[in-house]
Amino acid sequence: MIRITVKYYGEVAEKAQKEEEIINIEESNTQAILDYLKQTYGLAQEVKVAVNLELVTSATTIESTDEIAILSQFAGG
Amino acid sequence: MKNLFIKGAISPEFIAISIAKHQSKKTIGAHNIFLGQVRADMVGENTVKAIEFSCYQEMAEKEMVALRETAFKKFNLTCMHIHHSIGEVKVGEICIFVFVSAPHRKNVYKATEYIVEQVKTNVPLFGKELFYSNTHQWKQNK
Numbered sequence: 042m043i044r045i046t047v048k049y050y051g052e053v054a055e056k057a058q059k060e061e062e063i064i065n066i067e068e069s070n071t072q073a074i075l076d077y078l079k080q081t082y083g084l085a086q087e088v089k090v091a092v093n094l095e096l097v098t099s100a101t102t103i104e105s106t107d108e109i110a111i112l113s114q115f116a117g118g
Numbered sequence: 119m120k121n122l123f124i125k126g127a128i129s130p131e132f133i134a135i136s137i138a139k140h141q142s143k144k145t146i147g148a149h150n151i152f153l154g155q156v157r158a159d160m161v162g163e164n165t166v167k168a169i170e171f172s173c174y175q176e177m178a179e180k181e182m183v184a185l186r187e188t189a190f191k192k193f194n195l196t197c198m199h200i201h202h203s204i205g206e207v208k209v210g211e212i213c214i215f216v217f218v219s220a221p222h223r224k225n226v227y228k229a230t231e232y233i234v235e236q237v238k239t240n241v242p243l244f245g246k247e248l249f250y251s252n253t254h255q256w257k258q259n260k
Contacts, residue, residue, distance in 0.1 A: 050172065050174045050242065050244060091177055094177040108176075110177065110242075112244075114244075115242055116243060116257035116259055117202060117238055117243030117259070118202075118213075118237050118243075
């Protein structure tokens, strides 16, 4: 079990109806966060995950002190 | 990076002043500018009236700094400025301003395209397309 703070941006924040929350997940990796998002908010795989300001594309080990952000599709420009 | 994010639209005056500031830089022989403007897209029966931009600021700034370093090296630029709007930008207004300068013209064309593509792909900016019907959808870069 790990307790982490997760930040939400863009459409993800809209769907979660919050910009940040503290969650408990069984496994210390990003896939466990995606599973939580799917179960809780129905968010599918189109979201992006950033760990300490870097995008990660596969399941990545995380620690409780990491900065985790869940991002919707980029739309700059 | 100075004034990376600008609240609301990027004004023509801001762009003009930015150009004027480069007149003292005597090694520059070519500038190139890209301006992105909010388009009145039709989505079904809805028409876009504005885009509300937001960002993950710490990561966006980090990505912009990295992009700046890469672009300077890759295209041998003398100067480079990127500004992007945050908040609401109405149809017809400017939301991104990329301005690159070098001694000769060839590199500034390539650099501008490269920078705009990288911003679209790598910088965590989000856009809510606001419709006249007071509904919205989230913009996705193609």
